[in-house]
Amino acid sequence: MATIQDIILSFRDKPGxxxxxxxxxxxxxxxxxxxTIAVAAETFGVSEAQAFGVATFYSYLxxxxxxxxxxxxxxxxxxxxxxxxxxxxxxxxxxRIKAGETTxxxxxxxxxxxxxxxxQGTPVITINSVPYVNMNPEQVPAxxxxxx
Amino acid sequence: MIEEKRIVLRNADLINPEKxxxxxxxxxxxxxxxxxxxxxxxLIAEIKKSNLRGRGGAAFNCGLKWSFVPADAQVSYVVxxxxxxxxxxxxxxxxxxxxxxLLLEGMAIxxxxxxxxxxxxxxxxxxxxxxELLNLAIDQARxxxxxxxxxxxxxxxxxxxxxxxxxxxxxSIEGHRGEPRFKPPFPGVAGLWAQPTVVNNVETFxxxxxxxxNGAEWFAAIGAPNYPGTKVxxxxxxxxxxxxxxxxxxxxxxxxxxxxxxxxxxxxxxKAVQVGGTSGGFIPESMLDTPIDFDSMRSIGATLGTxxxxxxxxxxxxxxxxxxxxxxxxxxxxxxxxxxxxGTFRAYEIMRKINKGQASVQDIENLTLxxxxxxxxxxxxxxxxxxSPILTTLKHFxxxxxxxxxxx
Ligand SMILES: Cc1cc2nc3c(=O)[nH]c(=O)nc-3n(C[C@H](O)[C@H](O)[C@H](O)COP(=O)(O)O)c2cc1C
Ligand code: SF4
Ligand code: FES
Numbered sequence: 113m114a115t116i117q118d119i120i121l122s123f124r125d126k127p128g129x130x131x132x133x134x135x136x137x138x139x140x141x142x143x144x145x146x147x148t149i150a151v152a153a154e155t156f157g158v159s160e161a162q163a164f165g166v167a168t169f170y171s172y173l174x175x176x177x178x179x180x181x182x183x184x185x186x187x188x189x190x191x192x193x194x195x196x197x198x199x200x201x202x203x204x205x206x207x208r209i210k211a212g213e214t215t216x217x218x219x220x221x222x223x224x225x226x227x228x229x230x231x232q233g234t235p236v237i238t239i240n241s242v243p244y245v246n247m248n249p250e251q252v253p254a255x256x257x258x259x260x
Numbered sequence: 261m262i263e264e265k266r267i268v269l270r271n272a273d274l275i276n277p278e279k280x281x282x283x284x285x286x287x288x289x290x291x292x293x294x295x296x297x298x299x300x301x302x303l304i305a306e307i308k309k310s311n312l313r314g315r316g317g318a319a320f321n322c323g324l325k326w327s328f329v330p331a332d333a334q335v336s337y338v339v340x341x342x343x344x345x346x347x348x349x350x351x352x353x354x355x356x357x358x359x360x361x362l363l364l365e366g367m368a369i370x371x372x373x374x375x376x377x378x379x380x381x382x383x384x385x386x387x388x389x390x391x392e393l394l395n396l397a398i399d400q401a402r403x404x405x406x407x408x409x410x411x412x413x414x415x416x417x418x419x420x421x422x423x424x425x426x427x428x429x430x431x432s433i434e435g436h437r438g439e440p441r442f443k444p445p446f447p448g449v450a451g452l453w454a455q456p457t458v459v460n461n462v463e464t465f466x467x468x469x470x471x472x473x474n475g476a477e478w479f480a481a482i483g484a485p486n487y488p489g490t491k492v493x494x495x496x497x498x499x500x501x502x503x504x505x506x507x508x509x510x511x512x513x514x515x516x517x518x519x520x521x522x523x524x525x526x527x528x529x530x531k532a533v534q535v536g537g538t539s540g541g542f543i544p545e546s547m548l549d550t551p552i553d554f555d556s557m558r559s560i561g562a563t564l565g566t567x568x569x570x571x572x573x574x575x576x577x578x579x580x581x582x583x584x585x586x587x588x589x590x591x592x593x594x595x596x597x598x599x600x601x602x603g604t605f606r607a608y609e610i611m612r613k614i615n616k617g618q619a620s621v622q623d624i625e626n627l628t629l630x631x632x633x634x635x636x637x638x639x640x641x642x643x644x645x646x647x648s649p650i651l652t653t654l655k656h657f658x659x660x661x662x663x664x665x666x667x668x
Contacts, residue, residue, distance in 0.1 A: 127453065128415075128435030135385070135416050156435065169437040169594075170418025172385040188347035189538055190496040190570055192584045226421065226588060227347035227538075228386045231496040231568075232503065241388050 113140055120151045130156045130166055134173050142182065142240075143174040171225070179214045179221035181259045186236045188227040194234035195248070200224070202249035203237075206256060220259070262507060262515045265482065265490050268466040269506045272358035277393065280400040283361040289406055291469030295369040296408075298472075300331070303373045307468070310476035311488050316341050316424075316461030317536070317565045317641075319487065319554040328448030329374040329456040336456040338370045338379040339433070339447075340465055343417050343424035345384060346537030347588065348568035351492040352462035354504045356390055359466075360397035364412060366465030369472055371410040374458055379412040382429050385419045421592040425640050426459040427451075428594070439596045440640040463492055483509035484553035491552060491567050493520075497533075498573040500525040509553040513543065516552065517571055528573040532657065536565020538585050539645035541652035542578070561652060563645075578657045579664055582649050583611040589646040600643025603634040607650060617664050624661060628654065 119136050123129035130152050137148050144167055153163035167173050174182075183203060187196045204210055207220050214221040230236045233245025237255075244255060266272070275282035283289070295303055308323025329336055340363065344352045356363055367379045383391050394414050401407050415433050417423050423432045427441035430452050451457025467489060471479045480488045492506045493516060500522030507516065513533060517523065524530050532542050535552070541562035543550075550556050557564045572581065590608040595601045610627045613619040631647030638644045654661060 128433050130435040131418060131432065132415065135418075165437055166435065170385070170420050172417070172419030187584070188588065189534075189581055189584050190348050193497060193572065193576055193581065225419070226592070227345070227349070229344055229350040229353050229384065231348050231350055231494065234496065234502075238386070241386070 116141070116145060116148055117151055120148070120155050124155050130158070130163065131170070134167055134170075138173060142180065143176060143178045145177075146175075149175070177214070177218075179219050181219060181239055182221045182223060184223045184225040184228065184238045185211070186226065186228050186230075186234075186238075187224050188231075190227070190231045191235040196235045198249050199235050199237070199247055199252070202252045206252050220256075261519050262511050264505055264520075265508045266506050267470050267482075267490050268355050268362065268463055268492060269358060270470070271362065272354075275359065277358055277360055278396060280361055280397070280404060280406075283359070287473075288361055288469075289365055291472040292365050292368050292372075292406070295372050295472045300373055300375060303369070303472070306476050307373070307471065310471045310479040311486075312464065312467055312471060312479065313487055313554065314461055315463035315467070315491070315567070317346075317563070319564070322460065322464055325448060325460070326370065326373050326458055328446065329458060330449070331375075333375065333456045336374050336376040337452045337458070338367050338374065338376045339426075339429065339452060339457055339459045340367055340379065340381040340462060341424060341426065341429060341459055342381050342383040342387075342462050343429060344387075344462075344566070345417075345421040345424045346539065346566045346568060348496045348534075348570045349494055349537050349566040351494050351504055351567055353387060353390060354494075355462055355466050355492065357393065360394055361401065362466045362469060363394075363462055364397060364401055364407065366468035367412060368407050368410050369468045370458055370460065370465065374456070376458075377409055377411060379410060380433055380452070381412060381414045382417060382423070382433060383414055384417045388416070391416060420594070421588075422594045422640070422642050425642060428640070429459065430457065437594075439594045440642075442639070484551060484556070486555045487553035487564075491564065493552070493567040493569050495521045495569045495571065497571040498524055498528065498576070499569075499571045507552070510551050512549050512551050513569075514548040516569060517548070521569070521571065524571065524573050526573075528575065530571070531574045531576055532572045532578060532653075534570040534572075534649065535568065536563040537568045538588055539563075539642075539648055540565045540568070541648050542582075542656055543652075544656040561655070563648070578653050578660045579611075579615050582653045583608070583615040585649045586611040586646075589642070593642065593646075597637075597639040597643065599634050599637040600639065600646070603630055603638070603643065604646055606630055607634075607647065611650070614661060614664050618666060619664065620666055624654070624665070 123133040313319040423438035432438040586608040
């Protein structure tokens, strides 16, 4: 795997490229490990406080360690009325964690999110950005089994 | 029964979106060729005359917006707003997934009109699979030399709804936190890196090739005179068919919900529809014969917005849904201005209290006053529109609130 330094440096000449660099780091590491902020600050000529401020502004980016599989559960109004709450509970029960937490083995992170743009098939979740539509609580074990 | 009319979805499911050859065979890029044969002022005048109005929500005349870019600008940018964060909306994704070259052609036409060499597509972070398709499409167009010296780059958003606001979006492309700027100056004068910048929605750009090719009169004659053309709508919630459609803007809400949506699923009755996304107003049955065009929607205190059509059946709990929406705004407020940062927080607090059956008439009065202040005092459209679901549900569905109030 490319080092964080290498990934960030490859965006050095892109104006405003810090967010693109963060996306690339997160793609490789699933979150932004601590050194990302310092390296990005130096590469793009901003203070570490600013680099951190950018990273934490965007809900898609995470400065906290996350699991190998990040499950995001949409709770916007269309998913809400289609039973998002029961689905969220089903994931929490199956993984024995609450939304916002990561399993002890580092395999799964559960996150709440707003609309992911797949509202033709509510309720919707995404696993590492891949959408799963028309979900119901009974499907939870099968979906989790896909994550190996 | 009203028919679909396809302009931006004309190639949908007829061509392979991953093959530029298919697009070319279907007449693709002829609009760009024609546009480049026109002088810039003529091209802008033509678009202005077509009365194409922005499809991202604010419905501003597209050609008029372009005309704000100074003719002698040395550097200018074309930015496509593909942030699509409005809950219930997926139309821009459909447009791009079905026909990515159409968007590139539209942006290149704009590039010619405002003399820009650089375009950006700001695509929401939730669509990495669409970013891949766009990059493929750009490579193919570049490989064929079709875009000439106009360059297009895709930038990915980070899951912040406010970044759909054009100045926040510009901040985000510059690599900053996506907080809206004070206007003026407007982006047309000083936008990306302080240079003149045109920001348009995906659907707006995707209308351009047909307009240039067929002429302004052709477009202006389709749909409602004040908001001509078509609109891509996404149907969600309790309709039998949750589909996306493209209809002339004279279509009424009833036609959209019953003719295309197949009515309410499981034979239930209609209760409400929220049009335009989560910041749109709630509309009761009595207003369903209103056409979807921007001005007609506005005349009933609603908005066409993004064209999301969220239908709720008779069993749905309006207060609970409005509370959920209030949480959305509390979460997405960027915090730059006080009326919104504090206002969305308090609105959510009061809505929760009502939803739990612990509120009084005084709470409703406070909520109404707060909403009115926010509409006027918030810096950007997020805070200004956040009270709309609250005010429209109070207006049209007050008995549901009343039933929740504590007996004094
Ligand atoms: C909070 C907020 C979110 C917005 N989100 C979007 C969006 O996701 N897509 C979009 O095209 N316009 C969005 N807009 C509108 C843009 O600010 C801008 O008006 C639009 O991109 C202009 O393009 P148009 O004239 O082609 O519609 C949003 C506005 C606000 C205030
Ligand atoms: S209205 Fe809300 S989102 Fe807009 S600038 Fe103010 S705090 Fe930020
Ligand atoms: S509302 Fe859940 S995906 Fe759009």
